Amino acid sequence: MRLIVVSAGLSSPSSTRLLADRLTAATLRHTDAEPEVIELRDLATEIAQHLVTGFPPARLAAALDAVAAADGLIAVTPVFAASYSGLFKSFFDLIDKDALTGKPVLLGATGGTPRHSLVTEHALRPLFTHLRALLPPTAVYAASQDWGQEGLAQRISRAGAELARLMTPTTSHDTARAATHDTARAAAGDTVPDVDTAAAIAPRSPTGAITSVDRADGFEVVPFAQRLAALSVE
The missing domain is CATH 3.40.50.360 (Flavodoxin domain)
Known part of the structure; x- marks a missing residue:
């Protein structure tokens, strides 16, 4: 350098x-x-x-x-x-x-x-x-x-x-360490998560009407009009 x-x-x-x-x-x-x-x-x-x-x-x-x-x-x-x-x-x-x-x-x-x-x-x-x-x-x-x-x-x-x-240039140390950790989990029979980080940490609605990861394939999005109608009924 x-x-x-x-x-x-x-x-x-x-x-x-x-x-x-x-x-x-x-x-x-x-x-x-x-x-x-x-x-x-x-x-x-x-x-x-x-x-x-x-x-x-x-x-x-x-x-x-x-x-x-x-x-x-x-x-x-x-x-x-x-x-x-x-x-x-x-x-x-x-x-x-x-x-x-x-x-x-x-x-x-x-x-x-x-x-x-x-x-x-x-x-x-x-x-x-x-x-x-x-x-x-x-x-x-x-x-x-x-x-x-x-x-x-x-x-x-x-x-x-x-x-x-x-x-200091970015090294692959952290990436390699994360890969080693996932490999160890897989060998132990754990499922290594493969979900979007935002989806994994997004909060779930208290009413359950809007959820972040209700389905395995990602987000479930409830249209605003549908949500508003649900609130009116409640």
């Missing part, structure tokens, strides 16, 4: 890159994905050229392809004017509109004050929801005073575990 990490930090060293690295480490504790970091500040000129010409230079094209092919994505931006940075938005404006559909994306942001802590919810999450990405419940915002605090470490750990869980 491939984990692509997009950092929009502008300085070096960068608190945005630091948060991206921490989120990556937390994710890799739960998955053996291969990480790759894309520093947007190194692609700023190429991003501007693509926006103007419509053609991506080679390095930018490789970065866009890497995001599209990733099994999971970590996207971290500094906060500018209470939102994501222009560089961050410009890069994701260039992503193919279907590239992130169903892709797990962990969101992160850094800022100088806790007052911007909801930027992940009012700016980042709507953007990636529009791109139809699969977003973990936890997004991580780190203000300057949060570094070294236990609360930030806990949020990072929880977010990494959530992303890894979404990245």
Whole structure:
């Protein structure tokens, strides 16, 4: 599996890159994905050229392809004017509109004050929801005073575990276990049910006039007019 990490930090060293690295480490504790970091500040000129010409230079094209092919994505931006940075938005404006559909994306942001802590919810999450990405419940915002605090470490750990869980491919383990259970029941002489789940759990009418599974072949449906007439008689 491939984990692509997009950092929009502008300085070096960068608190945005630091948060991206921490989120990556937390994710890799739960998955053996291969990480790759894309520093947007190194692609700023190429991003501007693509926006103007419509053609991506080679390095930018490789970065866009890497995001599209990733099994999971970590996207971290500094906060500018209470939102994501222009560089961050410009890069994701260039992503193919279907590239992130169903892709797990962990969101992160850094800022100088806790007052911007909801930027992940009012700016980042709507953007990636529009791109139809699969977003973990936890997004991580780190203000300057949060570094070294236990609360930030806990949020990072929880977010990494959530992303890894979404990245883990569905296996046939549960299906195989259910098949083994049914085989054992059949061998013991039990009848393995083969009914629609909704039919099996739907409630039976107190009067018995409308039933969910009165017949072995499925639902018995009583027309509304017939039911209404029955109620009038009662």
